[in-house]
Amino acid sequence: MAEGGVSPVPREARPYQGQRAGVVTRMTAAVIDAVVVAGILLLGYAAVAGLRFMLNPLTFSLPRPSWLVNLTLGLVVTMCYLTLGWAIGGRSYGALVMGLRVVGPRGRRLRLPGAFVRALVCVLFPIGLLWSAVDPRNRSIQDVLLRTSVIYDWQPRDVPGTPSPSRSEA
Amino acid sequence: MEPTPRREIVPVDRVSPVDVIAGASDLVMEAASGLARRAEPMVRPAVRWALNPPVLPPNLRPGGWLGALGRRGAARRLPVQRQVAVLLDRLVPMVVEEVLDRLDLTAVVLRRVDLDALIRAVLERIDLAALAEEVVEAVDLPEIIRESTGSMASDTVRGARMRGIAADEVVGRVRSRLLPRLDRGSAARTVPDPSNGVSR
Numbered sequence: 001m002a003e004g005g006v007s008p009v010p011r012e013a014r015p016y017q018g019q020r021a022g023v024v025t026r027m028t029a030a031v032i033d034a035v036v037v038a039g040i041l042l043l044g045y046a047a048v049a050g051l052r053f054m055l056n057p058l059t060f061s062l063p064r065p066s067w068l069v070n071l072t073l074g075l076v077v078t079m080c081y082l083t084l085g086w087a088i089g090g091r092s093y094g095a096l097v098m099g100l101r102v103v104g105p106r107g108r109r110l111r112l113p114g115a116f117v118r119a120l121v122c123v124l125f126p127i128g129l130l131w132s133a134v135d136p137r138n139r140s141i142q143d144v145l146l147r148t149s150v151i152y153d154w155q156p157r158d159v160p161g162t163p164s165p166s167r168s169e170a
Numbered sequence: 171m172e173p174t175p176r177r178e179i180v181p182v183d184r185v186s187p188v189d190v191i192a193g194a195s196d197l198v199m200e201a202a203s204g205l206a207r208r209a210e211p212m213v214r215p216a217v218r219w220a221l222n223p224p225v226l227p228p229n230l231r232p233g234g235w236l237g238a239l240g241r242r243g244a245a246r247r248l249p250v251q252r253q254v255a256v257l258l259d260r261l262v263p264m265v266v267e268e269v270l271d272r273l274d275l276t277a278v279v280l281r282r283v284d285l286d287a288l289i290r291a292v293l294e295r296i297d298l299a300a301l302a303e304e305v306v307e308a309v310d311l312p313e314i315i316r317e318s319t320g321s322m323a324s325d326t327v328r329g330a331r332m333r334g335i336a337a338d339e340v341v342g343r344v345r346s347r348l349l350p351r352l353d354r355g356s357a358a359r360t361v362p363d364p365s366n367g368v369s370r
Binding site: 006007008009010011012013021022023024025028097098099133134137138152154164 | 311314331332342
């Protein structure tokens with residue numbers, strides 16, 4: 001419950017607020033994020049194709065970028081998406097849907113450099129997320145390296161210290 | 171200091187005899203109390219001597235008798251007081267009940283009590299915000315609002331989140347069964363607290 005106020009979080013979820021999230025919730029959020037990034041890439045592809053069509057309709061053909069370009073674009077878009085999400089709201093869209101929040105070593109929202117480095121590690125070593133299934137404190141490799149945490153936080157607002165006082169791990 | 175009231179000249183035919191008698195009694199009482207106040211320092215030693223004259227043996231002195239009488243009175247007064255209290259405890263509720271039966275108390279209160287002042291005083295004593303919060307919490311107003319206005323989408327999200335948490339717990343249990351050593355080693359399974367920056 002939010003301090004000194006009525007909590008909008010449902011009662012059954014309140015005991016979990018502020019605890020580190022487990023692998024299933026985090027994987028689900030990651031899958032949602034992957035879908036969002038794929039959507040952004042598809043939109044970009046459609047925009048480029050449309051632009052090419054408008055510029056040269058007679059010799060138009062669908063762009064066929066090389067796998068290197070595809071990979072680079074995918075990594076860059078994912079990096080930007082995650083960095084901005086974590087630095088601005090403390091969560092990506094997937095984390096918002098699953099009620100998660102990424103916090104720094106002091107439990108506060110990541111700053112832009114911190115978010116960037118975390119996004120870089122996540123993009124380069126996505127499988128590190130699976131370590132949260134093994135780690136007793138539900139930390140992924142990224143969390144261990146950068147001392148970050150992903151917590152359950154259903155509060156819509158980004159208030160430091162909003163999660164419930166019971167912060168012990170489930 | 172209060173200003174002295176201006177002396178008004180009242181015609182004789184409008185003076186009430188009762189007022190005259192009251193005025194005369196007041197004058198006499200005032201004079202008597204003034205006299206007593208002045209005479210007291212002189213009279214007190216004389217009275218003390220008269221009550222306990224040294225010429226008489228102690229058992230014949232009037233002061234001793236008065237003391238004994240006082241003690242006797244005090245001893246008697248306490249049980250009587252208790253009896254009267256018991257009697258009043260029985261009598262007063264009956265009397266008040268009878269009186270209230272014959273009174274329209276609501277009308278009396280409405281006529282005689284300054285309800286605005288009363289409510290103001292009551293409100294001053296109550297922390298309305300805390301009370302409202304308590305009530306909202308007790309009836310779980312956020313839940314009612316969610317139920318009455320919530321869309322299918324928000325219900326789905328909530329369900330997905332709760333299922334995710336449940337699945338996380340299952341994973342945690344399996345992990346602690348398969349890797350008990352790892353789990354035992356993590357005594358401080360905590361999340362940093364943003365308020366003080368210290369791990370709890």
